[in-house]
Structure formats: C-alpha cells, structure tokens
Amino acid sequence: MASKVFLIAILVTTIAAPSLATDYMVGDDAGWKVGVNYTAWAAGKEFYIGDTLMFMYQKGSENVLKVNATEFQQCLASNTSGALTSGNDIVTLAKPGKRWYISGVDDHCSKGVKLVVTVSEAPAPTPVPTLTPGSSGASELSPLKSCAWILAALAVFKMILA
Ligand SMILES: *[C@@H]1O[C@H](CO)[C@@H](O)[C@H](O)[C@H]1NC(C)=O
Numbered sequence: 001m002a003s004k005v006f007l008i009a010i011l012v013t014t015i016a017a018p019s020l021a022t023d024y025m026v027g028d029d030a031g032w033k034v035g036v037n038y039t040a041w042a043a044g045k046e047f048y049i050g051d052t053l054m055f056m057y058q059k060g061s062e063n064v065l066k067v068n069a070t071e072f073q074q075c076l077a078s079n080t081s082g083a084l085t086s087g088n089d090i091v092t093l094a095k096p097g098k099r100w101y102i103s104g105v106d107d108h109c110s111k112g113v114k115l116v117v118t119v120s121e122a123p124a125p126t127p128v129p130t131l132t133p134g135s136s137g138a139s140e141l142s143p144l145k146s147c148a149w150i151l152a153a154l155a156v157f158k159m160i161l162a
C-alpha cells in the first residue's frame with residue numbers, strides 16, 4: 001500500500017510540475033551583497049503569487065528588511081524587529097502588488113542592497129513545447145497532447161489501484 005501511495009505521489013508531482021512556482025535566487029550566484037545592481041537583476045523578470053525570493057548571504061554580513069516605498073527610497077531601516085538574518089532567507093510572494101526589501105546593515109542599502117519587485121496575480125505561464133512552424137493545426141496540438149498525457153496518467157492510476 002505504501003508503495004502505491006508513493007507512486008501516486010510521484011504521478012501527482014509530475015502532472016503538477018508545469019505549473020510550479022519559480023524560486024528566484026536574488027542576485028543569482030552573487031547573492032545579496034554590495035556591488036550587485038538589483039534593479040538590473042529584477043528587470044525583465046515577472047514575479048507571480050507563489051514564487052519565492054531567496055536572499056543568500058554570509059550570516060551577519062547582511063540582513064533583509066521588508067519595508068514600504070518611503071523606507072525603500074530613503075533607506076530607512078528603522079524597524080528591525082522583523083528582520084531576516086539567517087543568510088538563507090526565503091520569502092514567499094503571497095499577495096499581488098509591490099514588495100520592497102532592503103539591507104539594514106550599515107549603509108549597504110544606499111550602496112544598492114535593495115530590491116523592489118512587483119507581484120502579479122496571474123499564475124506563472126506554463127512552458128509550451130516549441131512546435132515546428134508551418135505544421136498544420138499547431139495551436140490545437142498542445143492541448144491535445146496534454147489531454148492524452150493526463151489520460152495516460154489516469155490509466156496508470158487505475159492500474160495501480162486495481
Ligand atoms: C542599475 O541598473 C539600472 C537598470 O539597468 C540602471 O538604470 C541603474 O543606473 C543601475 N544603477 C547603478 C548604480 O549602476
């Protein structure tokens with residue numbers, strides 16, 4: 001029984017995979033530190049509800065404060081009670097709208113350790129397999145394929161449960 005449950009879990013995960021949220025490493029490999037332009041990093045990225053931001057830094061060298069627009073512009077780190085300090089801080093973008101984050105360490109915020117993102121309501125777009133241009137009925141092919149895929153998965157479910 002346990003192995004059946006496990007198999008089902010794998011199937012469900014596989015089916016759900018295309019709509020999984022994106023985990024963003026803020027600053028990519030550079031992480032969260034002085035010398036990275038987070039405006040440039042965020043440019044062109046689209047953030048959706050359920051996505052996560054990971055702030056990576058050497059513990060103690062930075063922190064992460066969630067602030068409002070004014071505090072962001074002026075680098076006001078007045079309220080540090082909610083600061084994230086682990087060095088491996090993960091924030092889930094739960095609501096639509098703008099989110100502002102700054103480092104409250106020394107003058108790092110005014111040196112550019114600050115990030116603003118705009119979170120959108122729409123779910124992350126599902127990647128669609130590229131089709132050869134010119135093939136007839138290309139636009140209908142993709143939903144048909146996914147439908148067949150789900151039916152196949154359901155057949156496997158039945159086999160497992162039989
Ligand atoms: C950071 O990048 C943005 C967008 O590319 C640019 O407008 C801005 O001047 C950059 N800031 C610094 C301090 O280089």
Ligand SMILES: *[C@@H]1O[C@H](CO)[C@@H](O)[C@H](O)[C@H]1NC(C)=O
Pocket residue numbers: 068069070071079
């Ligand atoms: C931002 O937060 C500060 C301190 O908590 C508060 O005084 C200020 O009114 C807030 N500003 C905005 C635009 O929400």
Ligand SMILES: *[C@@H]1O[C@H](CO)[C@@H](O)[C@H](O)[C@H]1NC(C)=O
Pocket residue numbers: 079080081082
């Ligand atoms: C400080 O931040 C914490 C956590 O974000 C919040 O719960 C608290 O209300 C804030 N205090 C003030 C005075 O703004």
